[in-house]
Amino acid sequence: MTITQATSAPLIAVVGATGLQGGSVIKALSESGKPYRIRGFTRDATKAAAEALKKQGVEMVTLNLVVENKEEVYKAFAGADYAFLVTSFQEHYSKEREISEGKMLIDATKAAGVKGVVWSGLSNVAKLSGGKYTNVTNFDGKALVTEYGRASGVPLVDVQAGLYYAGFLKGLLVKQPDGTYAISWATKPTTVISMIDVENDFGLYVRWVLEMPVFPDGLEVRTSSENITPEEMARQISEGTGKTVVFKQISVEETAQLLVSLGYPPAGAAEIAEEFLFFDEFGFYGGAETTSTEGLARPTRTFAEFVKGADWSKALV
Structure with a gap:
């Protein structure tokens, strides 16, 4: 189904719309028989990937998701029913920055009153290894954001990428x-x-979560x-x-x-x-098993x- 602008359809805010994960989420939702409005965030809404999404009916918003831009970030989520959130650790390799930006995204969705957040988290390696491996800060930082999101009161599902x-x-x-x-x-x-074939398959798991009869708050999905x-x-x-x-x-x-x-x-x-x-x-x-693919589209x-x-x-x- 073509992405719609009908206000009766739920509005999904997608962080990193022109990236691998966000792009996969939009692809999967656009394939659904259910109608969605989609608001995609990108730092450059004039680049080719963003223009292509606009032609599909995606509302593209130019947004720099840094703490210094907190006020604009909060505004960008206004009116959203659900949100897909992801941070980009590979841009800076800073655990502290990833945590602060992840928390900001959680706070922004809470302020917007969304019905549910799908967050791209990862495992807490330091905890799971009993303190043996403490330098996998990408995983651990995302895991701490997951804990913050669960404590915030926002309904949250953690979808982890292989x-x-x-x-x-x-x-x-x-x-x-x-x-x-x-x-x-x-x-x-x-x-x-x-x-994971991230472009082709990651979004299927997010769509599966969003199309459950009741948003499955607290679920951990291992893709x-x-x-x-x-x-x-x-x-x-x-x-x-x-x-x-x-x-x-x-x-x-x-x-x-x-x-x-x-x-x-x-x-x-x-x-x-x-x-x-x-x-x-x-x-x-x-040691946890991957999530079954039986419910995927x-x-x-x-x-x-x-x-x-x-x-x-x-x-x-």
């Missing part, structure tokens, strides 16, 4: 001296990772397109592309060094490297399907 399939198109495959490619992580080859081992990912990329791709287990220090060489800041690289140790020992969601995309449909021209050069 590791992105799309990362393989952006530097996660490293060319070896012999011309082959390697997935080089600090995990065992047999460690099961919850992976996955497929739970798969890194050695199997390597095999499927090889099979789908015709290139030789292997999995290579490396140390956490080597993982951090590799990420720095790919352009990650040292702090961010060290954090991601420690994430892999946590996945290896405790599981992606700390369509099947999630398998890793093999992603490999077949992806453009590998820049990742395998």
Whole structure:
């Protein structure tokens, strides 16, 4: 159904409308048989992705979601029935900033009187690991925002994203001296990772939450397109592309060094490297199972399907 402007339809405010998660939410809602009004937030409403959303009927709002812009942020949520909230840790790699911005978003939705918030959170790695892994600040910061949101009184569902399939198109495959490619992580080859085709599938989970008969306050949704081992990912990329791709287990220090060489800041690289140790020992969601896909509007995309449909021209050069 085409996105509507009819005031009888619920208004969904979507943070990061031109990003991977927010864009996926809008895609999933636009596919629904139910009518929605959608207000999308972006820092630049004139860019091509924003213009494309406008043509679909999305109300695009230029908004910088920083604490210094708190007054405008509060105004932007006015009239919304529901909100999808996400923060962008990779822009600054600051736990303190992520927490402050996440809390601001929660406060803004509460002030607007929304009926429900879908928040893109993550697990508390420090807590789940019993204090063993304390440097995964991206996960822990989002988890603290989740706790704040639940305590705020705003009905809140925490929808957590698995590791992105799309990362393989952006530097996660490293060319070896012999011309082959390697997935080089600090995990065992047999460690099961919850992976998500974020653009295609993440929004399905958010839509599922929003279309429940009663908004499921307190629910934690652990998304996955497929739970798969890194050695199997390597095999499927090889099979789908015709290139030789292997999995290579490396140390956490080597993982951090590799990420720095790919352009990650040292702090961010060290954090991601420690994430892999946590996945290896405790599981992606700390031992909790992924949420069933049975209630979703369509099947999630398998890793093999992603490999077949992806453009590998820049990742395998």
